[in-house]
Amino acid sequence: MDKEILKVMNIQKFYGSRGNVTKAINNISFTVVEGEYVAIMGASGSGKTTLLNCISTIDSVTSGNILIGNEDITKFKDKKLAKFRREELGFIFQDFNLLDTLNAYENIALALTICKINAEIIDKRVKEVAMKLNITDVLYKFPYEMSGGQKQRVASARALISNPKLILADEPTGSLDSKSAKMLLESLVNLNEQLNATIMMVTHDAFSASYAKRILFIKDGNLFNELIRGKDSRKEFFNKIIEVVTLLGGDQRDVF
Structure with a gap:
C-alpha cells in the first residue's frame, strides 16, 4: 500500500x-502518496498559490x-510550524534564492547548520546529495562562478538535504528562459524518479x-478536474x- 505523504481534507x-468575503479555497480535498510528482494548475487568482x-x-x-506524514499541521503553533517547515519541507524557488556570499557547499548545508546538526x-x-546531482565539482564555487544549470542543481540539493517529506515548487520556471526552464524541469523529474x-x-x-505525473486543476477555489499521465x-x-x-x-496564451 502506497504511503500517504500529504492529505488535504475539506480545506477552506x-x-x-463579513459582507465582503473572498473564498480563495472552497472545500478542497486530495491526497499525495510517497514518490508522486503532482502539479497544480489554474489561472491567475484561481487559488492555486x-x-x-x-x-x-x-x-x-x-x-x-x-x-503531512501523520501530523496535522493545522494544529501547530508558530514555533512548531517553523521547525516543521525547516525540517520536513523542501522549497525550490524560481530564482534559486542562493546566497551570493556562500559557496555551493555552504548554501546546501545551511538548513542543517541552522538546526545545529553535527558537522560530520x-x-x-x-557530499552524498552532491554526488547524486553531479555537482561535486562546484561545491566550493560561489553562485557567480556557476552556470544556470549548476545553480539549479545546487538549489535542488539544498531542498533535498534535510530529507524532506515533501518538496514544494511555486512557478519554478517563471523567470527562466526556455533552455533553463527545460533543464530545471528535467532536474525535478530526476529528483522524483531517481531519488x-x-x-x-x-x-x-x-x-x-x-x-x-498527475495534475490537479483549480478553478475559483474549487478542484475542477484531475489528469493522470499514465503511459502517455x-x-x-x-x-x-x-x-x-x-x-x-x-x-491558451496564458498557459504556454
Whole structure:
C-alpha cells in the first residue's frame, strides 16, 4: 500500500470580513502518496498559490485539515510550524534564492547548520546529495562562478538535504528562459524518479505541468478536474492538458 505523504481534507480559506468575503479555497480535498510528482494548475487568482501557501505552512486555513506524514499541521503553533517547515519541507524557488556570499557547499548545508546538526553528518549528507546531482565539482564555487544549470542543481540539493517529506515548487520556471526552464524541469523529474522525492509544483504553464505525473486543476477555489499521465508520452499529456485548460475557460496564451 502506497504511503500517504500529504492529505488535504475539506480545506477552506476565506479572506476579508463579513459582507465582503473572498473564498480563495472552497472545500478542497486530495491526497499525495510517497514518490508522486503532482502539479497544480489554474489561472491567475484561481487559488492555486493560496493552496500551496497553506500546505507550506506560510498561510493558515480557515477550516479543514492538512496532514503531512501523520501530523496535522493545522494544529501547530508558530514555533512548531517553523521547525516543521525547516525540517520536513523542501522549497525550490524560481530564482534559486542562493546566497551570493556562500559557496555551493555552504548554501546546501545551511538548513542543517541552522538546526545545529553535527558537522560530520552535514559533511556526509552534502557530499552524498552532491554526488547524486553531479555537482561535486562546484561545491566550493560561489553562485557567480556557476552556470544556470549548476545553480539549479545546487538549489535542488539544498531542498533535498534535510530529507524532506515533501518538496514544494511555486512557478519554478517563471523567470527562466526556455533552455533553463527545460533543464530545471528535467532536474525535478530526476529528483522524483531517481531519488523518489515527492514533489508538488504550482504552475500556470502547460509545458511545465506536462513533466508531472498527475495534475490537479483549480478553478475559483474549487478542484475542477484531475489528469493522470499514465503511459502517455509527455507530448500526449501536454495535449490533454491544453484540452482541460480550454474547458477551464482560460486563454491558451496564458498557459504556454
